[in-house]
Amino acid sequence: MLKKIVVGVSFLILLVIGVLVYYHYNDTSESEYQYLKVELPVHYSGKKFAGSESCIPCHESIYKTHISTAHYNTSALADSENILGSFSPKENEINLAGVKVTMTQEEGGSYQSTKTYHGKVLEKSKIDITIGSGVKGQSYLTFEEDSLYQLQASYFTLTDSWINSPGFPNYGYKRPVMDNCIKCHVTFAKNEKFSGNSNVYDKNSFMYGVDCERCHGPSQEHVDYRVGNLKTLDFDPIVRAETLNRQQQMDACAQCHAGLRTNQITENPFSFLIGESLEENSKNFSSGKPNTELDVHGNQYGLLISSPCFKESEEMSCVTCHDPHKNQRDNSQYFNSKCLSCHEQPQNLHTVDSVSNLTDFTNCIQCHMPEFPSRVMKVRSIEDGLEKSVDVRTHLIGIYIDSILQ
Ligand code: HEC
Ligand code: HEC
Ligand code: HEC
Ligand code: HEC
Ligand code: HEC
Ligand code: HEC
Ligand code: HEC
Numbered sequence: 001m002l003k004k005i006v007v008g009v010s011f012l013i014l015l016v017i018g019v020l021v022y023y024h025y026n027d028t029s030e031s032e033y034q035y036l037k038v039e040l041p042v043h044y045s046g047k048k049f050a051g052s053e054s055c056i057p058c059h060e061s062i063y064k065t066h067i068s069t070a071h072y073n074t075s076a077l078a079d080s081e082n083i084l085g086s087f088s089p090k091e092n093e094i095n096l097a098g099v100k101v102t103m104t105q106e107e108g109g110s111y112q113s114t115k116t117y118h119g120k121v122l123e124k125s126k127i128d129i130t131i132g133s134g135v136k137g138q139s140y141l142t143f144e145e146d147s148l149y150q151l152q153a154s155y156f157t158l159t160d161s162w163i164n165s166p167g168f169p170n171y172g173y174k175r176p177v178m179d180n181c182i183k184c185h186v187t188f189a190k191n192e193k194f195s196g197n198s199n200v201y202d203k204n205s206f207m208y209g210v211d212c213e214r215c216h217g218p219s220q221e222h223v224d225y226r227v228g229n230l231k232t233l234d235f236d237p238i239v240r241a242e243t244l245n246r247q248q249q250m251d252a253c254a255q256c257h258a259g260l261r262t263n264q265i266t267e268n269p270f271s272f273l274i275g276e277s278l279e280e281n282s283k284n285f286s287s288g289k290p291n292t293e294l295d296v297h298g299n300q301y302g303l304l305i306s307s308p309c310f311k312e313s314e315e316m317s318c319v320t321c322h323d324p325h326k327n328q329r330d331n332s333q334y335f336n337s338k339c340l341s342c343h344e345q346p347q348n349l350h351t352v353d354s355v356s357n358l359t360d361f362t363n364c365i366q367c368h369m370p371e372f373p374s375r376v377m378k379v380r381s382i383e384d385g386l387e388k389s390v391d392v393r394t395h396l397i398g399i400y401i402d403s404i405l406q
Pocket of ligand 3: 131132133134135136137138139140150179180181182184255256257258260261295297298299392
């Protein structure tokens with residue numbers, strides 16, 4: 001009996017000491033936060049990922065705005081909430097030349113089925129991954145064992161309907177996903193052999209969305225260094241933006257915004273880390289086409305560097321106009337204010353002339369960065385036979401008399 005009490009009391013004392021020790025070492029001002037302990041992959045460089053939740057204690061405001069960006073939401077494990085296409089009868093199907101594709105929600109997940117017009121099921125695939133935040137649309141991927149494929153039907157935001165995926169034939173088809181899609185729409189993924197054109201992946205290695213560590217590099221070392229050490233800077237392993245030259249800053253965005261870059265020079269597309277030279281990692285195949293071709297999956301980088309604003313200024317880069325941590329879509333006032341950080345007031349730049357007859361020059365981007373219809377993301381309407389396409393914004397800043405006359 002006495003022995004039992006002694007054991008009990010010593011246990012209690014140990015528990016109290018344990019709790020005190022725990023709180024002592026966690027005595028940072030952010031102790032209300034719990035670090036999320038999940039198994040995260042290790043980058044090819046050997047550097048560990050920390051996951052964006054672990055940035056919250058110290059960079060909370062950035063985290064909070066970042067989760068509403070198109071980047072963060074550009075891919076996810078599919079669930080009953082994040083698939084944008086409709087599952088209601090009639091709205092849940094597309095009719096192609098030889099087959100009908102039907103989308104259904106069932107216990108266990110959401111599916112795309114390809115059927116003959118007699119109703120015979122040719123193929124039924126689970127929607128495992130969503131690609132696209134839905135600004136323009138969304139595509140879907142499926143795993144067959146560990147092999148990854150893109151599915152036939154995509155969602156098109158402009159018409160709020162399912163369409164045949166861009167570039168797909170109009171019979172039953174699913175496209176193997178090698179590095180394509182994945183390299184720009186997720187933070188990280190491990191493929192059996194990227195250089196061998198394999199579509200076999202390590203499912204557990206996926207980090208969805210374009211998250212902090214795709215742009216800043218795997219940051220566990222930075223987190224370890226910073227916990228309890230907020231002030232000094234000397235040995236912080238994180239790459240600081242101010243230490244990068246303009247090309248290095250541009251490369252951080254160009255890995256995904258400079259064409260498809262299918263000429264992969266290094267082992268794999270995820271090996272690139274901020275601060276490195278992108279030219280040594282991947283290139284666009286020279287196709288004879290100018291790098292200023294405009295479309296979804298276009299080349300904002302190539303267009304911008306061809307503009308007088310870029311060529312004749314030392315400092316312009318993507319972050320001159322874009323805050324990578326915020327959703328700024330349609331905030332034209334913000335973008336126009338950026339033009340005025342270099343240019344004079346519009347009344348000093350423009351003559352109200354016979355060309356335009358316009359007197360309101362406040363919306364700079366409407367005239368100097370106009371939108372053009374996409375040639376890949378479009379559908380022909382069944383009702384009126386007319387083509388509907390999304391608009392893409394050119395980054396070739398210039399004088400477009402034609403688009404003003406429209
Ligand atoms: C325990 C606190 C802490 C955590 C957790 C933390 N950071 Fe930091 N971070 C800092 C401090 C302090 C600085 C230096 C700030 C300064 O120079 O003003 C910093 C600087 C940075 C910078 C450099 C900014 C520059 O000057 O260019 C980046 C990028 C960054 N952190 C990203 C991250 C990411 C991504 C995560 C999560 C994976 C993260 N941090 C987690 C404290 C932290
Ligand atoms: C890993 C690839 C990747 C990197 C790196 C990247 N982006 Fe993106 N970006 C994307 C993808 C994918 C989308 C489309 C997201 C969607 O709507 O699904 C996108 C969309 C955007 C958009 C449109 C946002 C909107 O609201 O529709 C802007 C602006 C943008 N990126 C700017 C940048 C800038 C600036 C950088 C560099 C600081 C950068 N991106 C780096 C992949 C990337
Ligand atoms: C080289 C990088 C890259 C590759 C490869 C890539 N994407 Fe994208 N994707 C982007 C960027 C950047 C955007 C948005 C900006 C734009 O319009 O150019 C985008 C936009 C999209 C959108 C529209 C998202 C939205 O709501 O605005 C979808 C859907 C999409 N991609 C699907 C795919 C699929 C499917 C594949 C593979 C077949 C793929 N992408 C391959 C970079 C890439
Ligand atoms: C699309 C790429 C991209 C993503 C995603 C991204 N950042 Fe950044 N971040 C940048 C760039 C580029 C800069 C430098 C901005 C500048 O020079 O004006 C930057 C600057 C910073 C800074 C220092 C400047 C500041 O505003 O305090 C911190 C800290 C930071 N990022 C943390 C994060 C965290 C945390 C996340 C995720 C929640 C994140 N970033 C996501 C590209 C990105
Ligand atoms: C970093 C500074 C900078 C920013 C920001 C900037 N520009 Fe420029 N821009 C220049 C410089 C430098 C030139 C070349 C000299 C000149 O014509 O003033 C130029 C040239 C131009 C021209 C003449 C193009 C031609 O073909 O002759 C137009 C139009 C223009 N800018 C519009 C804009 C608009 C619109 C914005 C905002 C979306 C903008 N600029 C943002 C620096 C900038
Ligand atoms: C001079 C200002 C300026 C610079 C510099 C700039 N952008 Fe933009 N960007 C814009 C404006 C304005 C929009 C239209 C935003 C909107 O309507 O919501 C835009 C839109 C985008 C979009 C969405 C395109 C679409 O068709 O929907 C992407 C992606 C993008 N920018 C990427 C980049 C990248 C990458 C860089 C660097 C290579 C860059 N931007 C540099 C002003 C700029
Ligand atoms: C209604 C369309 C329209 C709007 C809005 C507009 N511009 Fe222009 N801009 C033009 C046209 C057309 C020209 C060339 C003819 C002229 O000089 O009037 C031009 C010329 C320019 C030039 C070249 C001037 C030179 O001397 O070569 C610059 C720089 C410029 N605009 C910047 C801006 C800025 C900054 C804004 C926003 C504050 C803006 N523009 C708004 C149509 C527009």
